[in-house]
Amino acid sequence: MRILAALLFAGLIPHQALTQESGMMTVVDFAEPETVRWTIVNDGVMGGRSSSDVELTEENTALFSGVLSLENNGGFASVRGRFPTMDLSDYEGVTLRVRGDGRSYQLRFRMNGSFNGVAYGTEFETKAGEWTEFSIPFTRFQPTRRGYRPRGAGPLDPSQIQQITFLIGDKIEAPFKLEIAWVKAHATSAETDVPGE
Numbered sequence: 001m002r003i004l005a006a007l008l009f010a011g012l013i014p015h016q017a018l019t020q021e022s023g024m025m026t027v028v029d030f031a032e033p034e035t036v037r038w039t040i041v042n043d044g045v046m047g048g049r050s051s052s053d054v055e056l057t058e059e060n061t062a063l064f065s066g067v068l069s070l071e072n073n074g075g076f077a078s079v080r081g082r083f084p085t086m087d088l089s090d091y092e093g094v095t096l097r098v099r100g101d102g103r104s105y106q107l108r109f110r111m112n113g114s115f116n117g118v119a120y121g122t123e124f125e126t127k128a129g130e131w132t133e134f135s136i137p138f139t140r141f142q143p144t145r146r147g148y149r150p151r152g153a154g155p156l157d158p159s160q161i162q163q164i165t166f167l168i169g170d171k172i173e174a175p176f177k178l179e180i181a182w183v184k185a186h187a188t189s190a191e192t193d194v195p196g197e
Contacts, residue, residue, distance in 0.1 A: 025091060029182040031060040041078045048074020064166055065177040076169035082113060089159035091185035093137035099179040100126020104170045109141060109156060110163035118145050120156040135186060
């Protein structure tokens with residue numbers, strides 16, 4: 001995977017001092033800015049040609065956009081944030097608020113700081129131009145590594161979250177755009193149907 005220069009902008013991945021409200025805990029909220037580094041990770045390791053970028057908008061959201069290419073065995077683009085270990089063991093899952101382009105994206109977590117380690121992900125399908133909230137239980141996050149399910153990988157441990165990733169890899173060669181408002185952990189059963197699951 002080709003790592004582009006880390007992007008420094010006013011975003012939020014809190015350092016254990018997370019906002020709690022109505023049974024929810026903020027994981028990422030771009031309306032409450034702090035300085036954080038996000039890293040673009042695309043398919044360059046396979047000779048791919050996908051490109052992506054992330055920027056803070058005037059509406060205090062993050063815009064993840066680019067062009068997905070299948071050239072040279074490529075086919076994915078992502079943006080990744082890293083933070084000290086986050087304990088979400090008191091919560092059942094996460095709710096995210098996004099505005100997409102009608103394409104499918106993945107939300108992933110990692111339980112360590114490894115670049116190529118096991119990630120735990122789930123897909124969500126956006127509605128073009130519409131703000132949508134998806135509530136996803138931690139049990140829906142499945143282990144993956146380099147596109148395969150690794151043997152012996154246990155379930156996601158919400159007490160050991162160290163990385164968060166937004167990824168697109170839907171095999172459609174075209175521009176993409178995902179606007180992200182926030183991600184919050186929810187304590188009660190707030191699961192909704194997630195298209196694409």
